[in-house]
Amino acid sequence: MQFNTDAGDHHPQEGMDEVLPGPQNPTVRAEGLRRRTFAIISHPDAGKTTLTEKFLLYAGQIDVAGAVRGRKTQRAVASDWMELERERGISISSTALSFSYGGHVVNLLDTPGHQDFSEDTYRTLAAADSAVMVIDAAKGIETQTKKLFRVCSIRGIPILTFINKMDRLGRDPMSLLSEVEQVLGIDAIPMNWPLGLGNEFRGVYNRERGSALLFQPTGHGSAQVPTKELDLAAALDGGSPVTAHRVRQELELLDGAGVPFDRDRFLAGRMTPVFFGSAMTNFGVGPFLDSFLHLAPPPGLRRCDQGLVPPDRQWFAGQVFKIQANLNPRHRDRVAFVRVCCGRFDPEADLTLARTGTKVRIKGSHRLFAREREAMEEAYPGDIIGLANTGGLRLGDTICEGPTLQFEALPQFSPECFATARCSDTKRRKQFTDGLQQLSDEGVVQVFTDRGNLREPILAAVGELQFDVVRFRLESEYGVRAEIAPLPYRAGAWVAASADVTTHTLIRSMKVAFDHLGRAVVLAEDAFSIRHLQKQVPSLGLLPFTDNLFAPTG
């Protein structure tokens, strides 16, 4: 997959940096300031879901944390709720968890790390005000981390770094810090420092407070760890002399380097505060959560087609960043996840869908906690609302009160994997079609029609694993067995509306298909063939599929 990471693409248009005029509301401002809305991101397997789970444990939201690759007797992970996720122990779809903690309303978004699901991760990042980047201490900065980091930095999303798995012998903490600085090109400021590594990891030293926290292991990290606060000398006394010597040297070196933490630089995405810990054993999770709430920004200005929208604007506006059906088997419905960008959300208010100018009727608004939900009668900037049964809403849509505005479009990636889908049971054709329509609305796959073979639609996805998700979800949610057979295409292009592609002889091995609006697309085995056809038959007006991280609204 290719990314357009050229920061030049993101230059705001003239006049786009002006803050929209209009009434502002002090209650909305105060409520917004209490919100912390963030995404947990990283390369696969760094421990995002484990850390999410432990945040919930420390925030008192769950009593016992389940292991990600859970044993049957343990409570299953709250955030990986999909059957397929539990089966494979990976996150497939992002999850929203809202809860109150320490006077804050926390909206946590756990994202999948695998690149086949990265479109979902990127859409979710568009709903976050900050990000927690999890790094596996043994692996350092991995490819997916780099890509995610770049998007955060282009979007100006502040990042906090959690170096995880310190309970295992990993890389040297100093070298991890310099890797963050070198590879990501920002200052990395350790807020705490590990006391011992691997088996000897016993606590962290808080550099700001000048005191150490020592942890005591508990069974499988399912409960909060008992913690003792000591001064450094006392904390080091209990461990090995070698560790004590090493820690003192490292702390001296860090103090000598003398780069202080600078909140403005952090908020501008040019500095990341770094925390060490182990999500599995809970070491360092509690202090990290507390520092996170203290450091992470509340909702800020959001860019729309008319300028920057302040969060405390009187009128509500929000954006759909995720759609998911069958979140919970008890309510087999379709939920649109809306991020409140400004104003107070009231389900009874007069709301407009900006794309069409039509009214939106709210049939159920919920606070989400993974697959669980509860009715939500009001929401403020930063909140994530789950709107049930919203057939008319699409990914990226803005709904608003007062004068119509539209938020920046969500990122879109070009599909690089294609396959045909066949319904094995002709009696369940309707469920097959409905299921595919839903998965297409969710952005899992795109569905094209092959007019020469109407029974076998063509699926297009960013990564192969999405086809497994389609097969699995068709069966578990729609009761349909589908056969999905790979096609050799790797690239595609839209055909200009006026051109009649069927009258042109296509290069061998290309295919014409049609999207849900009846627009023609050409599929080919590589991007080269598309470019060749573009040159040969310019009248087709081919528009190749591309990644679009910052598509203009509209």
Ligand SMILES: Nc1nc2c(ncn2[C@@H]2O[C@H](COP(=O)(O)OP(=O)(O)OP(=O)(O)O)[C@@H](O)[C@H]2O)c(=O)[nH]1
């Ligand atoms: N030793 C050790 N293992 C950990 C720690 N945190 C997570 N793990 C393990 O790492 C594996 C991956 O953890 P997850 O939390 O599923 O990772 P993830 O980042 O959510 O993975 P994806 O969502 O699939 O990208 C699991 O086997 C965890 O038990 C840790 O602090 N120490």
Ligand SMILES: [Mg+2]
């Ligand atoms: Mg996960």
